[in-house]
Amino acid sequence: MSTEFQKVAHAAREAAAELAPLPRAPKDRALRTIADALVARAAEIVEANAADVERAREQGTSEAMIDRLRLDEARIAAVAEAVRQVADLPDPVGEVVRGTTLPNGLELRQLRVPLGVIGIIYEGRPNVTVDAAALCLKSGNAVLLRGSSSAYSSNTALVRIMQEALEATEVPAGAVQLVPGQTRDSVKELMRARGLVDVLIPRGGASLINAVVEESSVPVIETGVGNCHVYVDAEADVKLAVQILVNAKAQRPSVCNAAETFLVHEGVADAFVPRALEALREAGVTVHGDERIARYGEVVPATEDDFLAEYLSLDIAAAVVGSLEEAVAHIRRYGSGHTDAIVTRSQRAARRFVALVDSAAVAVNASTRFTDGGEFGFGAEIGISTQKLHARGPMGLPELTSTKWIYTGEGHLRTSEGTVVAG
Template identity: 65%
Template sequence: MSAETQIREVALRAREASYELALATRGVKDAALHAMADQLLARAPEVLAANAEDVARAEADGAPANIVDRLRLTEERLSGMAQGLRDVAALADPVGEVVRGSTLANGLELRQVRVPFGVVGMIYEARPNVTADAAGICLKSGNAALLRGSSSARSSNAAIAEVLRDAVASGGLPADAVQLVPGDTHDSVKALMRARGLVDVLIPRGGAGLIRSVVEESTVPVIETGVGNVHVYVDRAADLDKALRLVLNSKTQRTSVCNSAESLLVHADVAHEFLPRVIEALQEEDVTIHGDTEFCHFDGVVAATDEDYATEYLALEISAAVVPDLEAAIAHIRRWSSGHTEAIVTEDLAAARRFTAAVDAAAVMVNASTRFTDGGEFGFGAEIGISTQKLHARGPMGLQEMTSTKYVVTGDGQVRE
């Protein structure tokens, strides 16, 4: 059976499931989400055993440590996945929400209401937690999910999907609301990208190469998620103790995620005091620093190149530079930023306002770690991805971002003259 035929079959089943999901009440959907969470924990041994197969295969293939970290599931991470599903259940149902409404001069009642997309396709790399996050958000927002994870996580994804499908069915909803896209080759990915009319929207989540390929080759409408070349700028008016905590947390709390800091900028007026402290602290955490001339005065700092400033390391590495003023920091960020998250550490309200107004990113932090750019941390429950584009959705995408709208117009026999 060809990849196109396989995709058509699962997409048609997803379409049928989406019709039922669109009409499901919040109570039914929330019950299914709680069942999904309960079953993930109840069947944790089989999920973790499947994940161990993927991790062992990745390590045998010599995968980098950050990739293995993204792939690995633990009891704690599995509990987090279950809690994410419960958090989504606790949120208001976006379907049917009235975005705006009015009564026209001719008496027509006009309402714009939120509705599901229908069938949402996800193409994502490594991180098997995305399987549960995406399934949960799609279900709550009334969408059927077609999930295409990477071959590196195929055992984990298959085990998680089986658990979720069983839980959904136990709640009276169609199991086909959650489906893995069949196939491990790129042919299945291409077939999904070309399933226009069967799949309503496609969301890629992963590295720059994957995202670029989906955006450029897909005939299905795409919501683009982006890589995270994330900066922390320590201003002349920064509380340096606070700045040190924020830099360390942004860089080292978890390196393999898109909201981890990849570049450090320090105002020249505080460089003499801050550089020795931050370099020592980063090096104690085994972070390799790729720095400019000022940073390279310190032992162990590697000279930075343009490639370093453009790199999303996703590892214990960071690029760094001293800048003469706030405007130079903004200019540096404009040149190298991927538009994901940028942060300023400052006690100067005017500097904070200038930075937040001038920096173009999906999220801008003031005196807070970049690690907070996350749907769960923002109170959205789990997230389906972080959009760095500017149409439809930007930033962490939760329930509302997984809906479109339609106009409902109610009259009493009015005709247009």
């Protein structure tokens, strides 16, 4: 482990211990101070970001990716406003999750506490640097940020500004750290920092997430690859089903909660598929369909890989199924456990689908696009988890906490005969 990495990791560890007991007010003041500093020093951020953009162009990066990388004063103002919104959210730290008085008289409480030091490995947009830092600080955690090398200049400037802003607050400046270096070695150091880092959260594509999960010795909260499905049931309202499908696929195709496959019950296929193919074509979507879908119109023949794909583009796989159970079996085989939807007028079918589909979110007569921390009313999210540990689905502030058990007695002693109270 390099000296540079050890320095920032130990600084984060020390800051986490100072930050954890702070009440809400100083954390909120610190976040608002960060927001003000970002706006006041926007020109500095734009200058650093311009270096990243120029380097990306020299490397032949697509304009779409460059747009994701670019920061201007308007975008910086939006990032700052997002930080203020985090400051306005309830503080989960100290919340009593459960509490009771035991038969022996001990008072027992389970409280939310910070996780400690959170490492975040992410790709692309530099706004994630600020979003992640704000969420971690609000939940009482220090953060080690390892963003994309393509945004290194931007991220360096953003972290420096946040640290300098924190110096004027009660929150320790060391609570926000940028992992030094731009090579894969720096990522490996973060993944091997067990004992210094309490948890890792990867945000990005499947290859990044899989690499972190497979190689990390630090516990990982796995955020979601989104192979999301829309199942159109035999008793679906066809018009509604078409509208939901097009929204789920085409409203914003490059995100993890966009639909990547639609399944249609054979009993409604004649009525639904022709209208769906036409609507998807008008939205610019290419359909990769099985043989039964192909009977209704021109499609690209679907392969096994199509049903496994997270396209993140204007493409969608499609198949006709013989029953709800067959649809569920397809989702279990090919899905990623992110979000899956059913469109139906049957309460029985809806209840059965919800019971059988084992995903982080299940939608009934609604687009998959609603699986999002903001849409769920959390105010913000650090990512969407598809695992089955304490955090599943959109991860807001509570998911960035653990718990602590506290029990209070009056001289309670445990003996072989039971509890006695001393004194």
